[in-house]
Amino acid sequence: MEQKRNSFNNPIIVIANGRFPYHPIPTNYLNNSRTIICTDGAADKLIDYGKTPDIVIGDFDSTKLKNSDKAKKWIEAPNQNKTDLEKTFEWCINNYIKKIVLLGATGDREDHTIGNLFTLAKYHEKISCEVITDYSKIICVTGKNYISTIIDQDVSIIATEPIKSITIDGLQYGIRNKKIMPSTQAISNKAIRDQFYIETTGKVLVFLNHYK
Known part of the structure; x- marks a missing residue:
């Protein structure tokens, strides 16, 4: 059976709405990415950093942007039973993305940090993901x-x-x-x-x- 492919350029970075990275290791991943996917609030931080998201996913309750602004593609995912990061993982899986690097998963709210790491565990058998923070690779x-x-x-x-x-x-x-x-x-x-x-x-x- 022919393996289904996606049209996105690798490497693919996903940015969650935690603390935006400043360490040279995660920022190097970001600067060398070819596709950037943001959960909604993270898009504002990325634009402040000087880069434009390719895709923004979420219910758009955490962003000041409108879907006419900046991002090339907006994916509205209003399901309140899942976090924006869970929605983003599922969108990636449904679009045949096999590997991502996740930035912005930690820092800021501790409950979000723990939830994001459990999201990594939840989907790890369906998509390859490395979390890169200012302190470690997870x-x-x-x-x-x-x-x-x-x-x-x-x-x-x-x-x-x-x-x-x-x-x-x-x-x-x-x-x-x-x-x-x-x-x-x-x-x-x-x-x-x-x-x-x-x-x-x-x-x-x-x-x-x-x-x-």
Whole structure:
């Protein structure tokens, strides 16, 4: 069966309405993007930064812009049972987008930060997403994975659900076939090689702090 394609240029950046990035790593992703998708309030921040969104998605309750302004395409998604970021993930999936980088997911309201990270976990099996903040790269994994690191890089792992078994090798504090809960049980670890192995029966968030 032929794989369906989208017409968007990669790399694709999604910007949520959290704190707009200032660190060189996330701003480098932004400056090298070829398609920028904003949840509605994030569009204002992007325009203030000096860039124009290609697509704006949401119920438009957080933006001062009108759909005649700036953005090339406006997608109205008024469902109040889902956040603008959930609507954006679903729009990307429905339009055959396979990989995104998410900026602006953290900072500002703490409830939104936690909700955005749970959204990452919710959709991670349907779309590849890296969250890039001013402090770290955050990914969601399950099953068996090798993850690239820098020696001495700070690494934290937080379960999003009860994990029956998790094994980690290549970090300062290894874990073998351990049960963990959503908690602080596996935070503040450190890379001792240029990659580490993780095998988990459930979804976990991996935080890879920027080395510089």
